[in-house]
Amino acid sequence: MRPLDPRLLRRARAARRYVALTAALGVAAAGIVVVQAFAIAHTLGPAVTAGSAGTPLALADVAPWLGVLVAALAVRAAVAWAQERWAQKAAADVVAELREQVVAHTVALGPRPAVTEGDEGAEGAAATATLATRGLDDLAPYLVRYLPQLLLTAILTPALVLVVLGLDWVSAVICVVTLPLVPLFMWLVGVMTAGASERRLRTIERLGAQVLDLLAGLPTLRAFGREIGPGARVRALGDASRRATMGTLRIAFLSGMVLELLTTLSVAIVAVGVGLRLVEGMIALVPAIAVLVLAPEVYLPLRRVGAEFHASTDGLAAADRAFAVLERPLPTTGTLTAPSLPGATLVLDGVGVRAGDRGLTAPAGLTTRVPLGTGSPGGGRVVALRGPSGAGKTTTALVLLGLLRPDEGRVLVEPAGTGGTAVVDLADVDPATWWPQVTWVPQRPALTPGSLRDVVTDGRAVGDDALAAAARTTGLDEVVAGLPQGWATPVGLGGTGLSVGQRQRVALTAALLDGGPGDGAPPPVVLLDEPTAHLDARGEQVVLDTVRAWRDAGRTVFVVAHRASLLALADQVVDVRSRAVGPAEAVAS
Known part of the structure; x- marks a missing residue:
């Protein structure tokens, strides 16, 4: 040394x-x-x-x-x-x-x-x-x-x-x-x-x-x-x-x-x-x-x-x-500008991601077409990702976010009104132009330190009426009413002082208020990773109401779902499966 x-x-x-x-x-x-x-x-x-x-x-x-x-x-x-x-x-x-x-x-x-x-x-x-x-x-x-x-x-x-x-x-x-x-x-x-x-x-x-x-x-x-x-x-x-x-x-x-x-x-x-x-x-x-x-x-x-x-x-x-x-090499990123997502179609063509030490490809061979919402009121859609634990549902969400590149297959975007003649591979898209069009709510949201209002608004100028309406939709208004300082209550690193369900409501409210780049139109796509996993029946109803609100607003909601209530709400269900990695694949990886 x-x-x-x-x-x-x-x-x-x-x-x-x-x-x-x-x-x-x-x-x-x-x-x-x-x-x-x-x-x-x-x-x-x-x-x-x-x-x-x-x-x-x-x-x-x-x-x-x-x-x-x-x-x-x-x-x-x-x-x-x-x-x-x-x-x-x-x-x-x-x-x-x-x-x-x-x-x-x-x-x-x-x-x-x-x-x-x-x-x-x-x-x-x-x-x-x-x-x-x-x-x-x-x-x-x-x-x-x-x-x-x-x-x-x-x-x-x-x-x-x-x-x-x-x-x-x-x-x-x-x-x-x-x-x-x-x-x-x-x-x-x-x-x-x-x-x-x-x-x-x-x-x-x-x-x-x-x-x-x-x-x-x-x-x-x-x-x-x-x-x-x-x-x-x-x-x-x-x-x-x-x-x-x-x-x-x-x-x-x-x-x-x-x-x-x-x-x-x-x-x-x-x-x-x-x-x-x-x-x-x-x-x-x-x-x-x-x-x-x-x-x-x-x-x-x-x-x-x-x-x-x-x-x-x-x-x-x-x-x-x-x-x-x-010194680990960074993955290469695309340079193309992301197409507009309202009215577009996402095509997953044989998508597979190797799960590393688990010896699985999860998801494996995922092929489907997902028409996205129009962005206008009443034109939204709910797409459920269904499959057993470990099948790669969260990994599929990360692929759709552009955070993870598939080891097999590709994700294509067919812009609206092109008839499939102007297909764009997500791997060629600059992530900085893709992420503003997507809202991500993980299974265990981690909240930044600050007052509850600052965490929810993320520094944006949000009126009291809009804030109250979003809180009523997600049930956060009940949480705020029980806090000693209301919206001014300080929240610690990672959401200290709030339960998992309360942090989930905070994240859903922030996603509802997400105004997109420049606080313009909200991101047309929302991804939820098992939003009801740690919630009781009342909390589950809050999530269902929030998803309906997004769909009614014309947004597309991808949700990793196990519960029948979320699956019943979906306009399209995509089955996600895994596959054991063979000896030849293991050597290649």
Whole structure:
């Protein structure tokens, strides 16, 4: 593992600035250490000589050097403060930059699992979420503690060895012989613990994925009275996390102990050699004191590098995982402008999407024609996607959204009034021109933080009457009436404070008020993913009323449906089926 990944400098501008600043501060630190050593030597040398001879020490002889020593200490403290301050700021900036890039790139990759090679068993979305949060936080100690010491080792240690060479060549030879032993032992420790940090991060990602799965399924578990059962599993996950953390600490203690012992012995050898030659009169007192002061400083950066070795492995492992995500190629997007959807026809021609680790194509061979609503009152349609669980209904919705490209077949758009002579392949359409014509309401809506009114209106200027009418249609007015601050009630990240059914009503109301691009005509197509899955009979009736309202307004509603009430409301039912992937297909995928 390289101590400084060049990709980090390419990806994060803050890292480049930080490395340059740390190098400059390292040069300043080298000069200050030399000045400090000479100031101490010229202060103590006359004092020791005067004490040995029994003569009084003339303060005027050491006062200038005392002043230099005080100034050097003050400047050294200022340099250390600057290093720490800029290290903390740079670490926050670099982590924020990489986190933003990972999230943006994952979104651009689409809804396929963001699992990189070696992620066996990890859920893509959860693994990426863990990486973008807790995983990348491991970069902070690497940038704050390890990288500055690494740069100081490259700058300060050679400079101090040259100074020692000018003072005492024997001590310089000892330093040159013993210094390579430190990185050698660091390499040996690295070989012994090879892959430990990658395994730890992979363990944390797997734990995060499983915890997120448990949290996502908690409402269902509570509905069946099984919410107590996962307690043992949560405890097991906590124990696994503790073992992973303790393993990292053992690595840190091992590397720190070995390198501290080695550097301490090296400094002792220098000190013994200087002391013996000082007794024999082979070296003057002032240079001897200077060498003794400089010797620990020669090894200090390497000692700190060894002490923070675990921070480097954890940080670079996290960065490597982030780069693995960032280097995944983005899917190609079309450039054509999306045709107008009112009155058009969607043609699904043999659409199939491989489900990856499930060994299925879901959907498989989906072929149908779906005439869309006219966009005028009374001209809407309801299209139900029906099929067993895992057949690919939600995947079909993602294909229609343009978020997912089919592995087989294609989705065609026949604009109104063309008679099928101007067919457009959805793969050739620029998503930015397609998405404004589609409203998407997922099964579990995630709401942005803000007041309830801001969440529903999404910053648009919506009158009170229109807002109240939409809320009455979806039943959100009853929810608002029960909230302490009404429409001004703050809603937390993801809809904190609201139940799944209430969040569903908020999302349906927002979809009703969606004014489309430029707040003009509403998007002609609405996609609902199992909108009644977590609702009681009353909530189901709210969804049915909302779907009827959209159809009466001339919009086309695609709904992933299981319940008979939604199927009965549909003007067209599309059966979605899956197919097991054969050996030849598995090899091809």
